[in-house]
Amino acid sequence: DGGITQSPKYLFRKEGQNVTLSCEQNLNHDAMYWYRQDPGQGLRLIYYSQIVNDFQKGDIAEGYSVSREKKESFPLTVTSAQKNPTAFYLCASSIGTAPGYGYTFGSGTRLTVV
Amino acid sequence: GENVEQHPSTLSVQEGDSAVIKCTYSDSASNYFPWYKQELGKRPQLIIDIRSNVGEKKDQRIAVTLNKTAKHFSLHITETQPEDSAVYFCAASKSNYQLIWGAGTKLIIKP
Numbered sequence: 001d002g003g004i005t006q007s008p009k010y011l012f013r014k015e016g017q018n019v020t021l022s023c024e025q026n027l028n029h030d031a032m033y034w035y036r037q038d039p040g041q042g043l044r045l046i047y048y049s050q051i052v053n054d055f056q057k058g059d060i061a062e063g064y065s066v067s068r069e070k071k072e073s074f075p076l077t078v079t080s081a082q083k084n085p086t087a088f089y090l091c092a093s094s095i096g097t098a099p100g101y102g103y104t105f106g107s108g109t110r111l112t113v114v
Numbered sequence: 115g116e117n118v119e120q121h122p123s124t125l126s127v128q129e130g131d132s133a134v135i136k137c138t139y140s141d142s143a144s145n146y147f148p149w150y151k152q153e154l155g156k157r158p159q160l161i162i163d164i165r166s167n168v169g170e171k172k173d174q175r176i177a178v179t180l181n182k183t184a185k186h187f188s189l190h191i192t193e194t195q196p197e198d199s200a201v202y203f204c205a206a207s208k209s210n211y212q213l214i215w216g217a218g219t220k221l222i223i224k225p
Contacts, residue, residue, distance in 0.1 A: 042120075042203060042217040043158075090157060102148055103213070105157035 003027040006091050006106035012114045013078065013085060021076045021109045023091035030096050032074040033103070036060060037088040046089075049074055078111065086113050116141040118206050120216030128224050133194055135219045137204035138186040144206040144214075147187045149178060152201045152218075161202075162189070191221075199223045 004025040013019045023032065034046040045058030049068040063082025068074050074093075078085045088110050092103040117140040127133045137147075148163035164171045164178045164187065171178050175194075180187040187206075191198055201220050207213040 040218075043215045045213075102160040102163060103150075103158075105159070107157050 004091060004093055004104050004106040006109050008109060011109055011111045013111060014114060016080045018077055018079050021089055023074045023106055024072055025093045026072060027093055027104060029093035031094045033092045034066065034076045035090045035092065037090060043090065085111055087111060116144060116206060116214040118204060118214045118216045120204050120219055122219060123217065124220045126222040126224060127194055129194055129196065131194055133191045133221055135189045135202055136186060137216050139206040142185060143208050146207050147180060148205050149189050150203045152203065158203060194223050196223050196225065
């Protein structure tokens with residue numbers, strides 16, 4: 001996955017259940033991001049983190065939570081408060097937050113509510 | 115805040131022809147404009163980018179042009195091939211954590 005690994009690839013969630021999506025990078029990137037992608041649509045930012053132990057809400061943070069205890073890891077928890085969680089979730093990282101640094105994306109996790 | 119509009123939503127071209135995808139942005143302070151390609155079921159990958167101090171950038175069959183006055187930028191793909199079929203996303207930012215994405219263009223290459 002080019003240095004950034006997401007797991008699992010497919011995840012099924014029951015109603016009322018919390019699930020955690022894993023994102024690990026070995027690129028020594030400072031910044032990490034979580035995006036949600038719905039069929040036929042663009043990318044919407046859920047959360048981002050510029051540095052360890054710090055993270056900020058994106059455009060659609062409600063029903064989601066994150067942590068950044070290690071530089072390499074940025075897990076995303078989809079809580080029961082997220083009413084429509086079925087989507088493709090993409091994690092990304094970048095060297096920094098100054099403009100001009102491209103994102104490296106993970107291969108994604110497809111979450112389905114059953 | 116920044117808004118990025120991308121057109122068309124779907125583009126179908128004959129193999130060998132050129133394809134052009136256009137994006138407009140609203141924030142004149144935006145200074146970095148990347149393009150990503152996403153094949154079906156896969157992750158987006160950066161294919162080319164341009165900064166606001168440059169008007170055009172080329173990389174083999176792909177090129178990006180930027181018109182700061184009009185606040186629009188375009189992706190040009192020449193001599194299209196079947197492997198160019200994908201969804202293409204443009205984005206604009208002042209800093210990476212403010213990367214604002216277009217809605218995507220599905221490019222279909224007809225044999």
